[in-house]
Amino acid sequence: MEAGRQRQGRLWSNLKEVCDLLHIPSAVSVTTEELLFQHVQFKTGQRIHTIGQPFDTLYIVNSGFLKTVLIDEFGNEQVLSFPMKGDMLGVDGIHTRHYSSEAVALSDCDLILLPFKKLTALGRVHLELENMMYGVMSRELVREQAMIGMLGALSAEARVARFLVTLADRFAHMGYSAKLFNLRMTRHEIGSYLGLTLETVSRTLSAFNEIGLISVDQRTIGIKDAEALKTLRRLPPSRTRAKQLAAAKSKNEAATPAQLLAAM
Amino acid sequence: MEAGRQRQGRLWSNLKEVCDLLHIPSAVSVTTEELLFQHVQFKTGQRIHTIGQPFDTLYIVNSGFLKTVLIDEFGNEQVLSFPMKGDMLGVDGIHTRHYSSEAVALSDCDLILLPFKKLTALGRVHLELENMMYGVMSRELVREQAMIGMLGALSAEARVARFLVTLADRFAHMGYSAKLFNLRMTRHEIGSYLGLTLETVSRTLSAFNEIGLISVDQRTIGIKDAEALKTLRRLPPSRTRAKQLAAAKSKNEAATPAQLLAAM
DNA sequence: CGAGAGGTTGAATAAAGTCAACAAACGTGG
DNA sequence: CCACGTTTGTTGACTTTATTCAACCTCTCG
Missing domain, CATH: 2.60.120.10 (Jelly Rolls)
Structure with a gap:
């Protein structure tokens, strides 16, 4: 080896x-x-x-x-x-x-x-x-x-989602975990790669975290719902997300990614 | 041959x-x-x-x-x-x-x-x-x-400008005119290629025509100011353009591309 | 000549960028 | 080890850019 x-x-x-x-x-x-x-x-x-x-x-x-x-x-x-x-x-x-x-x-x-x-x-x-x-x-x-x-064709959210999925696949291919890994690059570099600003990348990662698709802690990324990330095209508008989260909270439940994405 | x-x-x-x-x-x-x-x-x-x-x-x-x-x-x-x-x-x-x-x-x-x-x-x-x-x-x-x-990096206008310049160069390389040529593709196809909608492509071509960088008649494109197209990054906002055009008109002169681009 | 595809333009809307403030992590030298 | 400045990351308010939706026009080609 x-x-x-x-x-x-x-x-x-x-x-x-x-x-x-x-x-x-x-x-x-x-x-x-x-x-x-x-x-x-x-x-x-x-x-x-x-x-x-x-x-x-x-x-x-x-x-x-x-x-x-x-x-x-x-x-x-x-x-x-x-x-x-x-x-x-x-x-x-x-x-x-x-x-x-x-x-x-x-x-x-x-x-x-x-x-x-x-x-x-x-x-x-x-x-x-x-x-x-x-x-x-x-x-x-x-x-x-x-x-x-x-x-040419994807929204900011879809680009970030695909980026994460692709990275996960590459790590898996190398024998590392596809579920938990460290980004080696800055938000600025990711943004440049994806044709986005670093703020958009940061916000998008936060949004994915908020609805439970991933966990984010600085450069440590946990993939929670790879399937959803793979097929994601656009996130529901934030007021809808807020409403859903509030509704879920009032019922004392965690909002699931599935519930939130159904609002699309 | x-x-x-x-x-x-x-x-x-x-x-x-x-x-x-x-x-x-x-x-x-x-x-x-x-x-x-x-x-x-x-x-x-x-x-x-x-x-x-x-x-x-x-x-x-x-x-x-x-x-x-x-x-x-x-x-x-x-x-x-x-x-x-x-x-x-x-x-x-x-x-x-x-x-x-x-x-x-x-x-x-x-x-x-x-x-x-x-x-x-x-x-x-x-x-x-x-x-x-x-x-x-x-x-x-x-x-x-x-x-x-x-x-990843250019505005809609810059993309369209570069697209035209690149096409012109390729035509020139093939022995055709770099100043006057026919697009072989629809606005929709150009838009798809450049990551833009067909409407944005159409509007951008119209804007270039308006300030004299090119002439547009359906699929016939005349390149008027190749240098400006090559270096163009962003067009001045349309109200500025309107003002400049009006000013030029009032003096009974045609607005030159140089004048308009100076406003950038 | 008429249908359909391609093109233009306008008004309203949504997406992403910009600017700015702040917080957290890092790394270097005292 | 801590204090410092620097780099990186997050978040908010606002602006700009491009998209969307729609109406309308104009060619082209059966």
């Missing part, structure tokens, strides 16, 4: 470990020791690559959390993604040979370096590597399409 | 023609006649592929205009892109082996078929083909990132 081994004070991974990390089925016959990829560690806040920097390597996240951002003409950050274990970074640099986004570590990180030249050269020998690349790039493309769909 | 030749009642293109179309520098030595890719024609309104359909081929647009869309759980279309000459379709199908979006012809179209199996097989022989694939996929990824940035 230990992806990578110590050598010369650094970690290295072989091709099989890389494929496993990317969830790409690999039928590598010879797990040759020649095919080793170096690890690099980054501390919280460090930049992995910046916009415009010459592209030469891709990165795979082995551990830790990051954000990728665009910087617009007047310095405003637009968060594009929150890569974590198994995600690939730097693909946007292939086309122009310069990174078009910036990647920043949100926690201490361990990344695997994939020098692009080496990768394409190896791709001709180990053809699962080539298929891996196509698969990963296509997957990223689909993810971005989903993001565009979300930004 | 004629990309494709008649044969058995259909058109075929060789690798060099495909590369040229994609704007990928190709140094193919042997323009072997073995390496031919078939064309297919679609009429306006026809579907190239649908969501969930098994993936096996990529498409390159040789002529015509299309849209790609996602369909959400309750049948609403979300437009993802408006592919035209030189763009590639179907890349989203690689990952899951099923197309994740739907492509529809907005005009009569001529597309080149790239069977994916054949493509990857050839990629091992002609390595510029492999590089082409990486380049095209990375380019598409960067385009989608820009889209996310736009949807």
Whole structure:
């Protein structure tokens, strides 16, 4: 299970470990020791690559959390993604040979370096590597399409709800709890990612907490009703919610998410 | 310049023609006649592929205009892109082996078929083909990132302005006029693409027309002040515009875009 | 020529953003 | 360990932006 081994004070991974990390089925016959990829560690806040920097390597996240951002003409950050274990970074640099986004570590990180030249050269020998690349790039493309769909069509509440569900799924996929986890990013970063202001994110989380869909304590999120979050499109107006809560309280009962959402 | 030749009642293109179309520098030595890719024609309104359909081929647009869309759980279309000459379709199908979006012809179209199996097989022989694939996929990824940035950060007016500028650039790149062109899509489709309602798109175009940035006549758009459109972030409030227009009128002059935008 | 799709415009409404005050957590150095 | 300033998060009041609903117009194409 230990992806990578110590050598010369650094970690290295072989091709099989890389494929496993990317969830790409690999039928590598010879797990040759020649095919080793170096690890690099980054501390919280460090930049992995910046916009415009010459592209030469891709990165795979082995551990830790990051954000990728665009910087617009007047310095405003637009968060594009929150890569974590198994995600690939730097693909946007292939086309122009310069990174078009910036990647920043949100926690201490361990990344695997994939020098692009080496990768394409190896791709001709180990053809699962080539298929891996196509698969990963296509997957990223689909993810971005989903993001565009979300930004184009969903309300603030639906965006936050989906964000939480997606995060929960990713944590589950990594073997962590999908019911209770810590956000690694600020409200501002979430807002930027979702095309909302940090206040709207904060208010929406509070509203979800109020009606019992989640519990919120700073960056600790508890998922209480994943199903409701998945299908949520719009919250009932707050006066309706207040009325329902009051009614429930007067009967000395806790209002259930189901009751509240029925008012939609 | 004629990309494709008649044969058995259909058109075929060789690798060099495909590369040229994609704007990928190709140094193919042997323009072997073995390496031919078939064309297919679609009429306006026809579907190239649908969501969930098994993936096996990529498409390159040789002529015509299309849209790609996602369909959400309750049948609403979300437009993802408006592919035209030189763009590639179907890349989203690689990952899951099923197309994740739907492509529809907005005009009569001529597309080149790239069977994916054949493509990857050839990629091992002609390595510029492999590089082409990486380049095209990375380019598409960067385009989608820009889209996310736009949807996340820009006002309705800025989105419409950028949309027009981008279209103009693409037309110019194809050898058409960047100053005067026809939209191939409805206001509804533009709105969906930009995350706006059709009414907002219509009003914004009218406002741009009113202050002289563009001329609008149904689907015919004339670009009058490309620079202003490129840098536009927000329009001055309409009462200010009304005042300025009235002031200009009283002096018997036409209000210039510069005057109006100075009020920002 | 008439039906239907596409487009424009206005008035009312709802959603999200802005501005501002405050509170809680963090981290650094005394 | 505590005091401090800084960053992050919450909440309220108000404003702005874009949507919704509706009426109406205008092309296009059977």
